[in-house]
Amino acid sequence: MAIPAPPTKSPPAFPANEQYAGQSCSICQTAVIAGEQMLTCPHCALPFHAECWAENRGCSAYGCKGAPPTVKSAETQPVSNAWGEEKPCPSCGKSIKAEALKCRFCGANFDTRDVITRKDYESREYEGTEYNAARNKVVMMFLLSAAACLAPLGLILCSMLIFNKSLAGVQYSRLPMTLKAVLWCGLGVGSLLVFLFLLLVAFDR
Ligand SMILES: [Zn+2]
Ligand SMILES: [Zn+2]
Ligand SMILES: [Zn+2]
Known part of the structure; x- marks a missing residue:
């Protein structure tokens, strides 16, 4: 019996023909x-x-063997909204097709076909591979x-992500509580190490 190909393996792309x-x-x-490559x-x-x-x-088709597991759940939700055929992109605000899982203009990805507000879009928690990358x-x-001598660097990075809200493609608002806590711990530990280091320097002379 043939084993279905894993959904992550891409079929070959080719320029769209007639x-x-x-x-x-x-x-x-x-x-x-x-x-266009398709x-x-x-x-x-x-x-x-x-x-x-x-x-x-x-694939984005419900139940298709080529679909990733996340799309299957999104597809089961009926699309109904006040916008009819179109919905506003929660990221750039341009009008896109109601069924779209991705904005054609700005490339934003949504894990649902429902209309989501910009606020919801920006604060939705990381999931799947996005979560792994952020984590x-x-x-x-x-x-x-x-890490002793790198503490100042870690301290700067942690505080930049916490107070500037985003860093290196990670948005603070989208982190789950646990990762927010990890960042605050980093801020704490980093500050402590830097403080101790300064203390050491001060008493060394
Ligand atoms: Zn398919
Ligand atoms: Zn967009
Ligand atoms: Zn497309």
């Missing part, structure tokens, strides 16, 4: 332009922009703060 030009990408719901789902044959497929990590960066900043 057969596909004008068809809608099932992720951003925008027509594929002739020559691909089709190996399981359901729906067309996608190569870029949209990569960002979605697979790695936060843990890194914490470790720097706790």
Whole structure:
């Protein structure tokens, strides 16, 4: 029995030819332009922009073997909103198709097809790979703060992320409580180490 291909493995992309030009990408719901890099789902044959497929990590069709697990839940929610066919992008505000999981203008990704406000979009917690990436960066900043001679650097990074709200692609408002706590610990530990170091220097002479 054939084992279904893992959803993360991308089918080969090709420039859109006559057969596909004008068809809608099932992720951003925008027509594929002739020559644009695109691909089709190996399981359901729906067309996608190569870029949209990569960002979605697979097909957007509900129940398709090529779909990543996160889209399956998003797809089950019926799309109904006061905006009809279109909805405002929560990131750039431009009008995009109601079904879109990704904004064609600014590239923002949403994990739901529902209309979300800009505030909700910016404060939604990290999930999946986004969460992993954010967690790695936060843990890194914490470790720097706790590493003797690098403490000043870690301290600066932690406080920049806390007080400037974003750093290195991580948004403070989107971090879950645990990671926020890790950052504050980094701030604390880093400050302590820097303080002790200054104390040491002061009493050394
Ligand atoms: Zn697309
Ligand atoms: Zn598919
Ligand atoms: Zn946008």
